[in-house]
Amino acid sequence: MTRITDVEIHDLRFPTSKTADGSDAMNQDADYSAAYVVLVTDEQVQGGTLRGHGFTFTIGRGNELCAQAAGLYAERLIGLDLDSVVDDLGGVYRMLTSDSQLRWLGPEKGVVHLALAAVMNAAWDLAARRAGKPLWRYLAELDSKTLVDALDLRYLSDELTRDQALAMLRASEPLRAARIAELDAAGGYPCYTTSAGWLGYDDDKMVRLLREAVDEGYRHVKLKVGRDLAEDRRRVALARQTVGPDIKLMIDANQMWDVPEAIDWVRELQEYDLHWIEEPTSPDDVLGHAAIRRGVAPTGVATGEHGMNRVLFKQLLQAEAIDFCQIDSARLASINEILPVYLMAAGRGIPVCPHAGGVGLCELVQHLSIFDYVAITGTTEDRITEYVDHLHEHFTDPCIVESARYRMPQLPGYSAQIFADSIATYRFPEGTYWVADAS
């Protein structure tokens, strides 16, 4: 018998604030960070022992809180039989979420939920590695009943019952092999880029990056807005002029507005043919997003990167508040909570276009999008996954984007492993980068 023998927790911070990468109206000095979890086992594999890697994403200060909370969860896994863990990730999830003292601190939101995401991401990575498959394939080849048993359907039965979830997954079983072949032949899963549109970039840099994006094959680009209306009109006009009429242009306000203000502001920009307005207001405001959606049609409403849990997404769908559902792979509590959102969205015909960027989110979401195509919806229509060209060099199995598509990952796991050298350099505050920075 093999066991989980130890956990390692690392507070990793990358000094992205120094280049204005990632700057938007709400977040002007983000240091992309990961509360990073390694589940260590005593199972021998080529080159050492089997380990599962996972993380949640934050933007700097407070990352230590997520790391500590992840430690509180992960330590409960030490000593568990590895078979019992990977064969029952629903049971592991329920064991961790049934800690009522930690639950009080959310419930199911904020620091403790981000920490749960980190730990469960590592657990799913572990399961897929042990099976020798990339996570998207591991999930696609898992028995549907086993997969449904792993899902957190609590509080969802007025929108998605267990039977409905099982039926949706079973229906795709005979179609999956062909869909995998189709997606592979197409070059992978389509994506869009946010790399051009950060608020901190000047016009020349924005125009150059937009041109490069179109040349690389992107059909969708996104700009940050929300700090100044006149400036936004100028930048959005310049962007539309740069990319021409055939490229879809999205804007992202990062929660800057109240509901009436959002409607007014977006209407002032609509002449430039906007595909969606992202995060127009508080991520918690389901009814507010519904009002904005009615107010800015035909511009679509997108939100979700700060969507705290599956109950919030259930309501966004029930209230017909969104046109695009942007789940975050490190804010929702991993596969257990993410797949129910995908299933609910599919039931309502709303495309899931995952949030990515940050550090490592692109590595994770490629698996989710591919699984969505293979096992849930079978379409990429109106579905595009975010891609930001930052920090991939720290990952042992980085995502590869070519011709505006994520190539299908082939190595075992959830693509979440960070190089030991990167950990040694960017661990906060004792990593070599931060020690040098402080001196």
Place this chain on the structure above:
Amino acid sequence: MTRITDVEIHDLRFPTSKTADGSDAMNQDADYSAAYVVLVTDEQVQGGTLRGHGFTFTIGRGNELCAQAAGLYAERLIGLDLDSVVDDLGGVYRMLTSDSQLRWLGPEKGVVHLALAAVMNAAWDLAARRAGKPLWRYLAELDSKTLVDALDLRYLSDELTRDQALAMLRASEPLRAARIAELDAAGGYPCYTTSAGWLGYDDDKMVRLLREAVDEGYRHVKLKVGRDLAEDRRRVALARQTVGPDIKLMIDANQMWDVPEAIDWVRELQEYDLHWIEEPTSPDDVLGHAAIRRGVAPTGVATGEHGMNRVLFKQLLQAEAIDFCQIDSARLASINEILPVYLMAAGRGIPVCPHAGGVGLCELVQHLSIFDYVAITGTTEDRITEYVDHLHEHFTDPCIVESARYRMPQLPGYSAQIFADSIATYRFPEGTYWVADAS
């Protein structure tokens, strides 16, 4: 000039799990805890220097996360001029909430928001102490424009504008002195008791405590439900039989149910004439509460103790999802965020019946309820504040409940100060109680 010179942060935990006080269907081993903040100044007052005391409430493990996060916020206040702090608590609040890196960890929910509540509670305590008034009177005598400037109205303008908030407060100004006299003459603000109905208590204890409650003058009592339907029917029937037909009986499910299950379960108990069902499902599920309310009328729906922020309450009101609004004084970010919820509720005619109990929550909410009467609604109709007879002995200015009413606090501040001896005993893990417990 005097300044905030230091902050003290204490992780205090009381071993309440050993007596089943506080046990309910979701939370079976709560150790009532406080992440406790002291803002230290160099202003000389009788007996030493002026200090502001505040806390947030948790139920055990993870309290250290709130304490640490409170430290991240509170340390930013060190060195600030005391005048500038107490005269502009809106500015202090905005300074703290504009930390975008900490904001990412919510936003405005979970550990970082609980921590903000602790720090701002201490800041309001400091302001009231410095003015030599109990907080309810300090607020009631504050200029309405100054008070509105302190409120966090962001994301609320589709329900409550700044002008509306100001008009509501100004309208009550001429009425306040008479209302204070009325409430004082009535013996204070009415409350109900939860002390009888914890799930961990046996029938004899429940019946005895219910009889005592009625004898003490309570007109409302509350029972925990949600673990077993047959058992709930038996206990609710016994409680109704014990208190007779004229006492209002409330039940509290502590989030145990999905939406359809909540409707079915409450209908099975309705024959015992229930005043409200509290926390029937996920606290995040605005639309779910609205569906439950339609499904269980005329039983009222109450929720809010886990209501994460003002945006959630705005939606509960807009969706007509609740009959009773149960804000929590340590989960919302203090007066800055709580009063906007009171104003929105008043605008919709929904009574606010604050959650209390835990440790110190009764001490805080008495100030809020009194302010509601004096400066917002001028009525106690359908308004009752929770009271639980636990842990008051640790407070230097404990709430006093007589004949089922909170007597109006008279000492300066927010009644939030805990005795030094209690801190030395229950500080975790180094307090004398915990050291002895571990040995």
